[in-house]
Amino acid sequence: MKISFHGAARSVTGSRHVVDAGKTRILLDCGMFQGRRDLARERNQHLGFDPKSVNAVCLSHAHIDHSGALPMLAKGKFKGNVHMTSATADLTEILLADSARIQESDCRYVNKLERRRGRKCISPIYSSDDAQKIVKQFQGAGYTQAVSLATNVTARFHDAGHIIGSSAIWLQHRNRGNSTSLLFSGDLGRANMPILRDPSPPPPCDVLIIESTYGDRLHRDEEDRRKDIAKQLVQHAIQHKSKIIVPAFSVGRTQDIIMRIKALVKNGEVDPIPIFIDSPLALKATKVFRQHPECYDKDTYRTFTATGDVFAAKYIKFVSTAKDSKLLNRRKGPCVIISASGMCEGGRVVHHLKHAIENEDNVIVLVGFQAEHTLGRKLVEEWDTVPIFGKPTRRRAQVVRLNGFSAHADRNDLLAYVRAIHPLPQKVFVVHGEERQSLAFAMTLRDEFPGMEVEVPKPDSTHDM
Ligand SMILES: [Zn+2]
Incomplete structure (x- = not known):
């Protein structure tokens, strides 16, 4: 087995790992790089491998930093199947259509400004057509169902509890009576x-590729603090x-935020004020949630069957x-x-920020991870002036970080x-974290499990098993 890391290596976005199992080439995830516009464009246009050389793709979950470059495979004449859980297939379909549409409309908007400045126009890296093409190659599977990728390569998806349909992917390569497994x-x-x-508990494996987004951090249970902040925000x-x-x-x-706000209002802890979910995607996603009760925990399943929504x-x-x-x-x-995208890199939220950011009475609440070089990161770092649609904009609105x-x-x-x-696996690769997080988590693993071979792969590096 040979593994090459073409994204989310010492960084958090653009998850793409190529596994060569004998003559079969499998791509794990095909995510989009997010961050500085020019750099992201370059990394999304050039995947780091030839799409035609890939036999099959396995997708861990629908988030764009894991799925967003899939249409580049269709554009590059990849002919195989893209395997994932059924819920991931439904979600990814709507996310890719949305990603293509956002890119097309952002390009139009940026180009309008660029033309005014007499600068060159850009085109989207892929089209809605490319997104539709790759969706036709999707194959949905159930959790733990054995999926044959080639005569001697099998995959299984194990619940990762991250978003609906998310999975950890287990691969097994059988070769002349020997077998190697990767998780x-x-x-x-x-x-x-x-x-x-x-x-779900992880299955046994020889090689582990593990994320490390928060490899050096502990989430504190701050439910009470979060409730206090939510109350103060509503009063303000x-x-x-x-x-x-x-x-x-x-x-x-x-959906997570909606459920929590509903609980606060229901318990009389905050007064209801109008909440707009400004996202056609959130509507479509809710539909996918309804179609996949097999992914729910017991409580949600009970509420769902009782109320229908x-x-x-x-x-x-x-x-x-x-x-x-x-x-x-x-x-x-x-x-x-509440509007997307979460890192403020595109979508309707950028327009809302543009209209709200210069008023000191307004508040921007950041709830998710903000990658380096994104507008969201600049807001977290409380920059006084931030670029919005390429234009430096004064930030007067307060920024509140809500962890948890x-x-x-x-x-x-x-x-x-x-x-x-x-x-325990003999070999562990630590990926999907900013360099400091990944290196720190690798150290923790070496301390905890002496004898385990732990590596933080460099971008575009290849490793023999
Ligand atoms: Zn994710």
Whole structure:
């Protein structure tokens, strides 16, 4: 077995790992790089391998940093199947269509500005057509079902508890009576998250590729603090007629926030104020949630069967059309606008930020991980001036960081995951973390499991097993 790491190696986005198992080439994830526009363009246009050389793809989950470059495979004449769980297939289909559409519309917007400045126009890296083509190659599977990728290569998907349909991917290569197995964690979730089941125990493997987004951090249980902040935010919004802008992934995080707000209102801890979910994608995602109750935890399943819709409430409005989204720009607070993308790199939230950021009464609430060089990261770091659609913009709105919505395992969760593998893998590759996080987690693993070979692969490096 040979593994090459073409993304999410000493970084968090663009998850792409090529596994050569004998004559079969398997691609694990085909994610999009996010970050500085020019660098991201370069890394998304050039995957690091020839799509035609890949026999099959296995996708861990629908998030764009894991799936967003799949249309580049169709563009590069990849003819094989893309395997994933059925819920991931449904979610990825809508996320890719959305990604292509966002790129097309962002390009139009940027090009309008570039033309005015007399600069060269850019084109989207892939089209809606490319996205539709690759979706036709999707194959949905059930959790733990054996999927044959080639005569001597089998895959299984194990619940990763990260977003709906998410999985850790187990591969087995059989060769003349010997077999080598590999487990790719994908993104690992945490125990007790709303809606989802806890991650499944990992199967035995010889080689482990594990994420390390929070490889050096522990999530504190700050439920009480979060509730206090939520209460203060609502009071502030009512008093100052503020808009509270919450950039969030349309899938997973948005549903998570809705469930938590509903619980606060139900318990009388906050007054209901209008909450706009400004995302056609969130609507579509909710549909996917309804279609896949096999992914729910027991509580959600019970509520779902009792009420039919776990996300509905009078004060929650889903905004679908662009016209209604624009009307929100003129709307006075108090209100909450939850909109994508989560790292503020595109989508409707950038327009909401543009209209809200210069007013000191407004609040931007960041709930997710913000990768380096993204607008979200600049907001977390409280820059006074941030670029919005390429234009330096004064930030007067307050920024509030609300932790605890992370759908990622922390250091101890990751460690417990490795500890649960019997027998322990001989070799571990630490990926999907900023360099400091990955190196720190690798150190922790070496301390904890002497004798285990632990490596933090460099981008585009290849390793023989
Ligand atoms: Zn993810």
